Amino acid sequence: MKRDVAVLGVGQTKFGSHPDKTLPELFAEAFFEAFDSSNIELKDIEAIYFGNFVGEITDGAANLGGFIADEIGLRGIPAYRFEGACASSSVAFREAYLAVKHGIYDCVLVGGAEKLYSAGTPIGTRALATALDSAYEVNSGLTFPGVFALIARMYAKVYDIPLEKLREKIAHVSVKNHKYGAMNPKAQFYNKFGDLKVEDVLNSRMICSPLTLFDCCPMTDGASAVIIATADFAKDRVDEPIYVRGAGQASAGSLFRQKWDIVKALPRKMSAEMAYKEAGMSPKDIDVAFIHDCFTIAEVIASEAMGFFEYGKGADAVEEGLTWADGEIPINPDGGLIGKGHPVGATGTAQIYSAVKLLRGELDFVKVDAETAITDTLGGDFGTLVNIILSVHRR
Amino acid sequence: MFKDFFSALMEGKLIGVKCKDCGEITCPPKSTCNSCGSRNLERIELSGKGKIVSYTVTYVAPLGYDAEVPYVVAMVELDEGAWIVGRLDVDAEKADKEDMIGKRVEVYGKEFPTEQFYPDKQRRVVPMFKIVE
Numbered sequence: 001m002k003r004d005v006a007v008l009g010v011g012q013t014k015f016g017s018h019p020d021k022t023l024p025e026l027f028a029e030a031f032f033e034a035f036d037s038s039n040i041e042l043k044d045i046e047a048i049y050f051g052n053f054v055g056e057i058t059d060g061a062a063n064l065g066g067f068i069a070d071e072i073g074l075r076g077i078p079a080y081r082f083e084g085a086c087a088s089s090s091v092a093f094r095e096a097y098l099a100v101k102h103g104i105y106d107c108v109l110v111g112g113a114e115k116l117y118s119a120g121t122p123i124g125t126r127a128l129a130t131a132l133d134s135a136y137e138v139n140s141g142l143t144f145p146g147v148f149a150l151i152a153r154m155y156a157k158v159y160d161i162p163l164e165k166l167r168e169k170i171a172h173v174s175v176k177n178h179k180y181g182a183m184n185p186k187a188q189f190y191n192k193f194g195d196l197k198v199e200d201v202l203n204s205r206m207i208c209s210p211l212t213l214f215d216c217c218p219m220t221d222g223a224s225a226v227i228i229a230t231a232d233f234a235k236d237r238v239d240e241p242i243y244v245r246g247a248g249q250a251s252a253g254s255l256f257r258q259k260w261d262i263v264k265a266l267p268r269k270m271s272a273e274m275a276y277k278e279a280g281m282s283p284k285d286i287d288v289a290f291i292h293d294c295f296t297i298a299e300v301i302a303s304e305a306m307g308f309f310e311y312g313k314g315a316d317a318v319e320e321g322l323t324w325a326d327g328e329i330p331i332n333p334d335g336g337l338i339g340k341g342h343p344v345g346a347t348g349t350a351q352i353y354s355a356v357k358l359l360r361g362e363l364d365f366v367k368v369d370a371e372t373a374i375t376d377t378l379g380g381d382f383g384t385l386v387n388i389i390l391s392v393h394r395r
Numbered sequence: 396m397f398k399d400f401f402s403a404l405m406e407g408k409l410i411g412v413k414c415k416d417c418g419e420i421t422c423p424p425k426s427t428c429n430s431c432g433s434r435n436l437e438r439i440e441l442s443g444k445g446k447i448v449s450y451t452v453t454y455v456a457p458l459g460y461d462a463e464v465p466y467v468v469a470m471v472e473l474d475e476g477a478w479i480v481g482r483l484d485v486d487a488e489k490a491d492k493e494d495m496i497g498k499r500v501e502v503y504g505k506e507f508p509t510e511q512f513y514p515d516k517q518r519r520v521v522p523m524f525k526i527v528e
């Protein structure tokens with residue numbers, strides 16, 4: 001018994017700094033927005049799928065499923081916490097989707113929360129590094145910017161682009177995503193860096209060479225929430241259900257064990273192909289993409305692995321404007337992780353928040369006409385990859 | 396298992412496993428072959444020589460590593476085919492100015508203080524890469 005699945009309401013807190021709130025309190029804010037736009041009753045929600053990466057380290061908080069349920073008035077129902085690094089809430093979303101699709105539940109709540117900004121940069125950087133190989137990568141002091149710095153140099157070599165030239169090309173990702181982030185009232189950098197120039201990116205503080213501060217997404221506190229149900233349940237309650245057409249997921253281990261596959265982000269290709277296959281679609285059917293731009297180079301290699309550009313052409317594409325809001329395939333018109341912020345465990349369902357809003361024509365600060373969207377969330381150094389395809393069309 | 400790898404490294408030996416089914420060499424050793432997933436493995440000693448595939452100079456370190464910045468993290472392709480992560484025994488300034496990719500290196504082990512989240516609570520051993528040409 002397979003059922004069609006749709007999104008009802010979505011919610012997202014302002015991204016940035018929330019030192020005054022616990023993780024459950026922060027999540028409650030996102031949940032209330034999602035619930036209030038779903039036209040359902042509390043008792044309709046049968047289970048909670050919650051994503052969080054490092055609550056233990058940032059807030060001394062684990063076992064969060066129950067605390068989340070309790071905070072929002074749903075004490076008693078099954079509540080799970082999912083951890084897949086930066087993809088935590090996308091993993092939660094896919095599991096929730098599969099449960100509804102296969103008849104386990106009719107209506108569930110998905111979301112995530114994280115507080116990395118409040119943790120401070122040294123603890124935040126160490127916490128993020130737990131997503132790397134703990135024995136064989138972290139011991140050298142490898143960090144997340146470090147991983148993508150390694151990848152940037154490999155990309156330059158493999159495609160024979162001088163490193164300085166590549167730095168300029170990928171800087172356009174930061175310029176683009178900061179432009180849209182500055183327009184997004186819920187973004188960490190709302191009204192900031194909207195006029196960023198390529199030179200600003202190149203000349204900002206070096207974090208892990210060749211990547212500078214503006215090549216990186218920020219540390220962020222935030223939460224997001226999505227309510228999903230069977231399509232039949234959803235269409236009776238909301239005017240514009242957004243249908244979940246496909247979901248893919250793939251895995252990998254240590255970065256160094258992936259060798260040259262790193263540059264092609266192979267697990268992402270596997271995950272995206274799984275999602276396209278389920279949806280009966282190809283990259284050509286996608287109108288807009290919300291891609292995991294934790295770093296500028298990350299968006300570029302993702303845009304290739306997901307099939308929007310040939311391998312080695314992604315950096316040219318952003319420089320030529322093909323991924324801007326008015327381009328061939330708009331990528332991250334909500335600001336992405338770089339402009340909007342990256343509250344790790346909340347990022348996946350925040351991408352879904354933006355995608356759903358955009359497909360309903362409610363993302364009013366940027367103009368993109370779209371009927372079908374894809375999200376892309378990366379956990380670790382390709383350890384966990386999730387892609388979700390959403391559409392206004394049920395079939 | 397991971398402690399054996401680092402103990403050997405401190406004695407000047409780089410150890411790994413060779414797959415008796417497909418011939419792939421996995422280093423650092425894991426429970427299965429990196430190529431085919433087989434458990435039919437034998438322990439071997441590698442040459443410790445290879446070339447730099449990529450590297451980065453780290454200026455912002457995680458908690459527990461701050462005293463060591465700037466440091467150069469590198470990924471090396473060993474002559475036997477396996478890739479490993481370690482630190483390049485080169486000045487940060489030099490690494491940022493010159494292209495280090497492709498340079499031949501030799502690996503050795505160096506001990507650093509451990510930190511609260513590192514799985515070895517006694518010490519933290521880092522594979523160091525010395526440029527040999």
Ligand SMILES: [Zn+2]
Nearest residue numbers: 414417428431
């Ligand atoms: Zn094998």
